[in-house]
Amino acid sequence: LFEMLREMRQEVGRRDTELSGYIRIVTTFGVSVRLLPDLITEFSGLHPKVRFSVHGGGFGMINEQVSNGPAGFGILTVQPFSEAIVATPLFETRLVLVSPKGNPFGLSRPTTFEELSRTPFISFPPRNTFENVLQGILESQGRSLNVVAETNSVEPMLKYVESGLGVTVLDEYSLAETGRNLDFYGISPALPPRRYVMISRQGKYIAPQVRVFQEMLIERLSGGKP
Numbered sequence: 001l002f003e004m005l006r007e008m009r010q011e012v013g014r015r016d017t018e019l020s021g022y023i024r025i026v027t028t029f030g031v032s033v034r035l036l037p038d039l040i041t042e043f044s045g046l047h048p049k050v051r052f053s054v055h056g057g058g059f060g061m062i063n064e065q066v067s068n069g070p071a072g073f074g075i076l077t078v079q080p081f082s083e084a085i086v087a088t089p090l091f092e093t094r095l096v097l098v099s100p101k102g103n104p105f106g107l108s109r110p111t112t113f114e115e116l117s118r119t120p121f122i123s124f125p126p127r128n129t130f131e132n133v134l135q136g137i138l139e140s141q142g143r144s145l146n147v148v149a150e151t152n153s154v155e156p157m158l159k160y161v162e163s164g165l166g167v168t169v170l171d172e173y174s175l176a177e178t179g180r181n182l183d184f185y186g187i188s189p190a191l192p193p194r195r196y197v198m199i200s201r202q203g204k205y206i207a208p209q210v211r212v213f214q215e216m217l218i219e220r221l222s223g224g225k226p
Contacts, residue, residue: 120148
């Protein structure tokens with residue numbers, strides 16, 4: 001209630017109709033690096049008085065900041081959300097295997113799970129939802145990932161792969177225009193697509209600048225691929 005009153009007081013106090021204020025977003029590192037910069041730059045050109053605060057992290061951080069923190073909204077993959085969370089579909093993306101250039105691990109195209117299980121793997125930290133799915137598939141075949149390193153961010157992960165330490169599996173959208181010495185492989189059988197949603201807290205007051213930016217995201221991303 002206090003939060004809503006504060007936001008409403010700021011809105012009533014404005015002397016013009018130009019959007020201003022903050023937009024606080026929490027999301028995955030991949031979304032923060034690959035999807036948001038261009039959209040934020042375009043929005044800032046239209047509304048120069050709006051300031052952005054973007055933080056990347058895992059599901060726990062995103063959910064906590066949206067549920068109990070100052071974040072206006074979050075963007076992440078579909079999860080078992082609580083009833084206090086409103087989720088709006090945005091887009092889906094396929095998963096691809098990323099390998100150093102030149103195929104040093106002798107992978108097939110597409111790569112099989114048997115090959116994946118015996119190839120050095122760069123992983124996100126444990127309890128990441130995607131890693132749980134991948135591990136579950138391998139375990140059902142009596143196999144497991146050969147994890148040689150872990151990182152919670154896409155950029156160092158790509159650096160590790162490029163250096164030849166191992167391979168990884170990432171969302172296709174996060175690999176656009178990497179400009180690195182990397183090769184991309186399909187996986188057989190194909191992993192299900194990853195679905196991303198925008199989440200906000202049920203009943204939370206949404207400031208005008210946040211609402212307009214959310215509408216822009218939905219228009220650009222909803223129902224398709226980024």
